[in-house]
Amino acid sequence: MIQYKYIAIEGNIGAGKSTLAKFLHNYFGGGLLLEEFEDNDSLKEFYENPDFALNAELQFVLDRSHQLYRFHQQVNNFIIADYIPLKSLIFARKNLRLEEFKLYEPIAKKMLEGYPQPDLILYLDRSIEELQENITKRGRSYELSMSKDYLNSIQDGYENYLFEMVNVPILKVKAKEIDLRKPAQLASAFQRIFQTDYATAVRNVDLKVLMENTTAI
Template sequence: MFIGISGIIGAGKSTLAQDLASRLGYEVYNEPVKDNPYLEDFYADMKHWGAMMQIHLLFRRFEQHQQIVWNKGKGAVQDRTIYEDTIFASMLHEDGFIDQRDYQTYLGHFNLMKRFLVYPDILIYLRVEPETSVQRITDRGRKAEAGITLDYMKKLHQGYEDFIEEMENYTRVLVLDWTQFLEVDEVVERVSEKANEKREFLRDLRNS
């Protein structure tokens, strides 16, 4: 099974991805940010580095997604899916940090890559209010995230809400209130329930 973990910055995706993968015996695929050569420059000057940042991340996420697809023999938990990348790119474009030409180039790459993608079997959305995520970002104290504002997080939160509504048309979405962290066993139980929904639907379809 391929499980994607979705949520705004500071939601708690990385921790859950690690815990869930460990509990299930799955491979964990962390978000490719540690060796991102554009990250600090991007937060310091979004207009100059916005397009290159998003194209770099898109290529890295595509590479990771393909690794998951090729590794069919083992389950996978991915910290942020490639589909969410479009939320950030769209916001940067709307805010004037990526111009129309670069944005169209980005979308061209993404739409081409989509032909080779498969949706996660289950997408877990960690719903967190922007104020909570900003506090968590402050608490973890990453230098590259120091410039993230509450207004930015509010807009990102709305982008994610719209994204999740759209993704429900393509895969099973499990929405968890992540204001307070749940025990991993409870998450496993909820994932199991969501996975069984499709099995029950297919069984009913066969018997109809």
Template sequence: MHIAIAGNIGSGKTTLTTMLAKRYGWLPRFESVDYNPYLDDYYKDIKRWSFPMEVFFLKERFRDLLEISKTEQTVIQDRSIYEGVYVFTANNYAMGNLDERDYETYMELFEDMTDSVRYPDLMIYLRSSVSHLVANIEKRGRDYEQRMPLEYLENINMRYDDFIANQYKGRVLTLDVDHLDYQHNPKDFGFVTDKIDRELFGLF
């Protein structure tokens, strides 16, 4: 079984991925953030570095999908290949950070890749307000994230909502996380796992 955690930067994906992996005995797969060789340069000069950064993410996520398809364990993944394309790459293209030639090449590559894989069994979407995202981003203190303009987070939020509502064809569980503290409050974490149990196992 393949579970994906979706959500904007700072929504709590990595934390929830870690906690659910421990709770259910699932195998976690994390997004390539800390060792992406382009990410710091990207936030300094988005237009210059958008295409190589997006291709790096696409390569990493497709490799993850191939490995997930070969394992018999249940895998929980921090961000999927689909939102990487339909949210982040689409946003870069709309903002003029990718030109038409690069975007068409990227989309052809993505479509060829995803012809050979299937949707996750469940995508858990962590929906969050921009103010909540900013608070989490400031709390974790990654230097390159502190330079992100609010407009960027707002655009990503709108694209996530559109992605979930209109573009993604797989099974989705949406969690509004502004008032959830599943990391520190066991009742909130229990609320999340009850929702997951109901979706995956038909419990409750």
């Protein structure tokens, strides 16, 4: 039996969060909550001009709040998501000036903390080179100029703040071990993960070993 009601996948830009969320939803069902950002015109402007950072971050908070409100009007006994509601704070710490962040933080918390929060987080760990490769492959024009330094800063943000922001188990998974060419074995490995009752802590999960020592479902 799956021990968790709300599983969120997190990681840097290009880590493969949405791909894994869709895969897990296909096997385990439940409600699927995917991050919406294509309509955030301020995000595209921010990538061209950092002066639009506050506009972009405030738009994210508004959009996420509206999406979460709509999503939780439905009854979902099990949820797979490709982000945590409070992820905005990780990016805002990097993108905003200190005085802007002091203004932004209480607004974001007020608008996002009231919604259900995950009880398990899968953190996808990828090298910066792998992230850049994935970003290039998916071909979003406004992301193609993203620098290695920016991705490094977001990676540092996750390492420094994600593990302090939430009080739930966080499982670090090497994203390159997620082998979608072996879907049955992969699903079985995650089933074993979801059936395990983890204490609140950050721990590494060797997905490759789990896939080699599991029975396909």
